[in-house]
Amino acid sequence: MDLETLTLGQYNFIQNAFSFGLAVMGAATLFFWFMRSEVAPAYRMAITITGLVTAIAAYHYLQIMLSWQGAFQVSHGAIETTGAQFNQAYRYVDWLLTVPLLLIELILVMKLARGETISKSIWLGGAAALMIALGYPGEIAETGGTRFTFWILSMIPFIYIVYQLVVGLKDSIRKQPENVRGLINGAAYLVVISWLFYPIVFLFPLVGLTGGAAITAVEVGYTIADIMAKAVFGILILVIAMRKSEHEQVKA
Amino acid sequence: MDLETLTLGQYNFIQNAFSFGLAVMGAATLFFWFMRSEVAPAYRMAITITGLVTAIAAYHYLQIMLSWQGAFQVSHGAIETTGAQFNQAYRYVDWLLTVPLLLIELILVMKLARGETISKSIWLGGAAALMIALGYPGEIAETGGTRFTFWILSMIPFIYIVYQLVVGLKDSIRKQPENVRGLINGAAYLVVISWLFYPIVFLFPLVGLTGGAAITAVEVGYTIADIMAKAVFGILILVIAMRKSEHEQVKA
Numbered sequence: 001m002d003l004e005t006l007t008l009g010q011y012n013f014i015q016n017a018f019s020f021g022l023a024v025m026g027a028a029t030l031f032f033w034f035m036r037s038e039v040a041p042a043y044r045m046a047i048t049i050t051g052l053v054t055a056i057a058a059y060h061y062l063q064i065m066l067s068w069q070g071a072f073q074v075s076h077g078a079i080e081t082t083g084a085q086f087n088q089a090y091r092y093v094d095w096l097l098t099v100p101l102l103l104i105e106l107i108l109v110m111k112l113a114r115g116e117t118i119s120k121s122i123w124l125g126g127a128a129a130l131m132i133a134l135g136y137p138g139e140i141a142e143t144g145g146t147r148f149t150f151w152i153l154s155m156i157p158f159i160y161i162v163y164q165l166v167v168g169l170k171d172s173i174r175k176q177p178e179n180v181r182g183l184i185n186g187a188a189y190l191v192v193i194s195w196l197f198y199p200i201v202f203l204f205p206l207v208g209l210t211g212g213a214a215i216t217a218v219e220v221g222y223t224i225a226d227i228m229a230k231a232v233f234g235i236l237i238l239v240i241a242m243r244k245s246e247h248e249q250v251k252a
Numbered sequence: 253m254d255l256e257t258l259t260l261g262q263y264n265f266i267q268n269a270f271s272f273g274l275a276v277m278g279a280a281t282l283f284f285w286f287m288r289s290e291v292a293p294a295y296r297m298a299i300t301i302t303g304l305v306t307a308i309a310a311y312h313y314l315q316i317m318l319s320w321q322g323a324f325q326v327s328h329g330a331i332e333t334t335g336a337q338f339n340q341a342y343r344y345v346d347w348l349l350t351v352p353l354l355l356i357e358l359i360l361v362m363k364l365a366r367g368e369t370i371s372k373s374i375w376l377g378g379a380a381a382l383m384i385a386l387g388y389p390g391e392i393a394e395t396g397g398t399r400f401t402f403w404i405l406s407m408i409p410f411i412y413i414v415y416q417l418v419v420g421l422k423d424s425i426r427k428q429p430e431n432v433r434g435l436i437n438g439a440a441y442l443v444v445i446s447w448l449f450y451p452i453v454f455l456f457p458l459v460g461l462t463g464g465a466a467i468t469a470v471e472v473g474y475t476i477a478d479i480m481a482k483a484v485f486g487i488l489i490l491v492i493a494m495r496k497s498e499h500e501q502v503k504a
Binding site for chain 1 (some may be wrong): 293
């Protein structure tokens with residue numbers, strides 16, 4: 001990244017976006033863990049993990065924010081780079097953990113048969129980890145060719161996951177209580193839509209988008225996508241768990 | 253802001269106000285979350301969010317205070333600016349999150365029908381987020397004209413929210429149990445009155461109020477308005493939730 005091209009306004013906007021990300025993830029974590037006691041025991045693991053995902057993200061937004069502050073010095077209204085690196089790879093460390101977990105959230109809140117829960121968690125979670133692990137070498141690659149190669153490789157598990165969410169889960173969703181079917185579908189589509197941002201952004205450097213405006217778009221965009229995929233998605237999971245708890249109590 | 257115009261006394265007064273804000277918000281958070289178990293389950297989400305609002309504000313008062321300390325150096329009774337910027341935009345990051353949430357607190361504690369709760373939360377919360385997002389470009393603008401333009405734009409959702417609180421909620425408030433009707437009205441008016449401070453302060457630089465005394469008035473005023481709108485407002489929400497819990501227990 002050409003950090004030298006950033007204006008003070010862009011630097012500040014990104015810093016504020018990181019701080020916003022940290023605040024959202026931290027607040028979401030506390031919210032999920034407080035609301036955990038309000039769902040039936042069968043859904044508490046799902047809500048615990050929902051909060052874990054945002055807790056892990058809060059930690060990484062803190063790391064990202066500190067790394068960002070260290071890479072720049074602002075003095076008397078002028079901005080310059082310090083030469084310290086901005087470690088964007090913290091995002092990959094975060095995703096390696098949180099992306100499999102948030103797919104597992106969705107599987108757990110559906111309360112499928114035990115065998116199906118385990119196999120779906122392993123397959124979807126494994127594909128998600130593979131997708132992130134294959135993106136990382138591309139992110140740190142020196143050449144555009146290597147970046148593009150790993151983009152292609154990473155897209156294979158990505159497409160598998162999208163297929164599973166949109167088509168593979170259809171039967172299981174049909175068996176869910178009627179009052180949450182739409183919400184579960186919504187959660188699956190929220191994952192797919194918010195995830196589309198990542199592979200597109202990944203290609204930015206290949207098409208010459210590297211200046212201050214591009215960096216701002218990427219960092220702010222990642223932050224918004226993360227908030228959608230983790231905090232907003234988590235709220236959907238919580239609402240699903242609450243409605244299912246209610247539904248089962250009425251039936252019992 | 254002309255930070256150079258501040259006297260040591262003004263610097264200290266503002267520093268103490270920020271520290272006061274942090275202490276109030278932190279204490280309020282713990283209070284709300286401890287009291288959460290004392291209200292009926294139907295009101296626990298409202299009280300959880302009440303504590304989240306003050307927790308998020310506590311985080312931002314810490315950030316604001318650290319940024320403030322970094323912008324000045326005090327030595328042997330003399331004060332000078334360090335050249336580091338005072339990031340006042342943390343306030344906007346805070347409001348973007350907390351202002352929608354505190355309107356949602358009020359809606360949740362009223363325990364309306366599910367559809368009404370969702371639609372009111374989306375409309376009021378969305379308008380609040382829009383109001384803050386439109387204020388930010390004005391706050392960081394270089395020219396008075398831009399500042400004023402965004403003030404006008406931001407006032408549109410502001411007036412919508414005030415109208416909704418004062419007129420739109422009237423019917424719903426009339427259906428509340430009699431022992432909390434006055435308190436809910438009071439909470440709605442507290443929001444409206446404490447919020448009046450923000451758009452007025454926003455115009456200060458346009459009318460030439462920029463020196464040390466103006467900065468002190470703005471920062472201390474924002475802090476007081478924040479405490480009214482979040483901690484004092486939160487206490488009203490808690491009292492409403494406790495009375496309604498009591499009332500429903502008696503009826504049951």
